[in-house]
Amino acid sequence: MKYISTRGGVAPQSFEEVVLAGLASDGGLYVPETLPRFSEAEIAEWGGLSYTDLAFKVMSPFVAGAVPESELKRIIALSYQGFRHRAVAPLVQTGANDWVLELFHGPTLAFKDFALQFLGHLLDYLLDKRGEKAVIMGATSGDTGSAAIEGCRRCKNIDIFILHPHQRVSEVQRRQMTTVDGGNIHNIALKGNFDDCQNLVKASFADQSFLPEDRRLVAVNSINWARIMAQIVYYFWSALSLGGPLRPVSFAVPTGNFGDIFAGYLAHRMGLPVDQLIIGTNANDILHRCLSANDHSRRELIHSFSPSMDIMVSSNFERLLFDLYDRDGSAIARLMDDFRTDGTLSLNPEALDRARSLFASHRVDDAGTLAAIRAEYEASEYLMDPHTAIGVVAGRACRRRPDVPMIALSTAHPAKFPEAVRKAGYPEDPPLPHHMADLFERTERYEVMDNGLAEVNAYMAAHLSA
Ligand SMILES: *Cc1c(COP(=O)(O)O)cnc(C)c1O
Numbered sequence: 001m002k003y004i005s006t007r008g009g010v011a012p013q014s015f016e017e018v019v020l021a022g023l024a025s026d027g028g029l030y031v032p033e034t035l036p037r038f039s040e041a042e043i044a045e046w047g048g049l050s051y052t053d054l055a056f057k058v059m060s061p062f063v064a065g066a067v068p069e070s071e072l073k074r075i076i077a078l079s080y081q082g083f084r085h086r087a088v089a090p091l092v093q094t095g096a097n098d099w100v101l102e103l104f105h106g107p108t109l110a111f112k113d114f115a116l117q118f119l120g121h122l123l124d125y126l127l128d129k130r131g132e133k134a135v136i137m138g139a140t141s142g143d144t145g146s147a148a149i150e151g152c153r154r155c156k157n158i159d160i161f162i163l164h165p166h167q168r169v170s171e172v173q174r175r176q177m178t179t180v181d182g183g184n185i186h187n188i189a190l191k192g193n194f195d196d197c198q199n200l201v202k203a204s205f206a207d208q209s210f211l212p213e214d215r216r217l218v219a220v221n222s223i224n225w226a227r228i229m230a231q232i233v234y235y236f237w238s239a240l241s242l243g244g245p246l247r248p249v250s251f252a253v254p255t256g257n258f259g260d261i262f263a264g265y266l267a268h269r270m271g272l273p274v275d276q277l278i279i280g281t282n283a284n285d286i287l288h289r290c291l292s293a294n295d296h297s298r299r300e301l302i303h304s305f306s307p308s309m310d311i312m313v314s315s316n317f318e319r320l321l322f323d324l325y326d327r328d329g330s331a332i333a334r335l336m337d338d339f340r341t342d343g344t345l346s347l348n349p350e351a352l353d354r355a356r357s358l359f360a361s362h363r364v365d366d367a368g369t370l371a372a373i374r375a376e377y378e379a380s381e382y383l384m385d386p387h388t389a390i391g392v393v394a395g396r397a398c399r400r401r402p403d404v405p406m407i408a409l410s411t412a413h414p415a416k417f418p419e420a421v422r423k424a425g426y427p428e429d430p431p432l433p434h435h436m437a438d439l440f441e442r443t444e445r446y447e448v449m450d451n452g453l454a455e456v457n458a459y460m461a462a463h464l465s466a
Pocket of ligand 1: 110111143144255411
């Protein structure tokens, strides 16, 4: 299978090149040239499969030719063996026809483990095959950093450097990054904010001369195609558990960069009957404004109780726009150009109508988030994290058919966000799962550094494995 850029400016690329490159050289995002399409009968046959066997069925068409089947099976098995639930992604019933898909049973208690466990093992395999080593560099405001570190900790071909803003991530989040053992793992606490971290990462990608000739930087942020691909699986998985594909289901997804819900859109395009895809946003509501009022304009960042959704622009939305505009790369390039210069873009009426036929959206502010956590706990003693709460509220607000099962994606374990959960009225810090109960006793390792490119790059160059 080949991959093309949403801006139409590069020749079709192989899976391997796309995973190692991240962003396309024309500034666009990679998407498959054609999507695999499964019939209802084919999907129905997957009903009894284990999560990992299903993952193989769903993902193998995308990697055809790049990774042999036996290797793909091995990579998938390694990726999900560390999940602490036999179902990997269990469904919990919270109402007559309402369900929560718990995506937080991975090593860092957030849904990002689904993609980053897989990506770590995949990269290790691809690098091995090429006889190369690579350096992962990323900035994090919380969940991505720890999931990336856990995903790469055992990868012998990868050194990983994660920058977080010093004293501006929660203690649980920091400890999840800084207590992981491994000579190839390096945490940098930068004296600055998240933007400063991101700017240093961008500048390092633009000029990699600080690295030896035989190393390159690899991006593991949510625009990496392999991350999207791995997320498609749990949409099939949960629908199959609730009677799909013979009856449709709907999904409600707490959304930031649009990577998670875009995977749901792909599942639908691949043949899974989906009635609605519902976007839940916090006060950073660019996607809700776009769908409800055709106002896709950049606004100031607002810090919320759902920090993993605090974004100004949803980078993966470009992938949906590409389809809404009939895969016209030059139209998308123009649109994104306008957006860069004006800070805003509006969709043409046909594109907007098309989006609205499948997607709906709802905005939930901090007060609404806390109220939802409290109400759900009082009604059924089910404790949700603040991101999950936003998805649940959005699903209820936008649902058009009560007879269609509503699956709200739970993207994080409540113990990751004790402050919000307590503010919602829960009497104590929600307990961490057993395997993490000693998180606060583990030794931390990180380097506090000034916000300077040369200094950070020199540190990296000095700490590469042989
Ligand atoms: C990353 C994240 C999200 C947002 O997912 P996107 O793919 O960026 O839309 C939601 N909830 C949690 C807990 C996350 O870590």
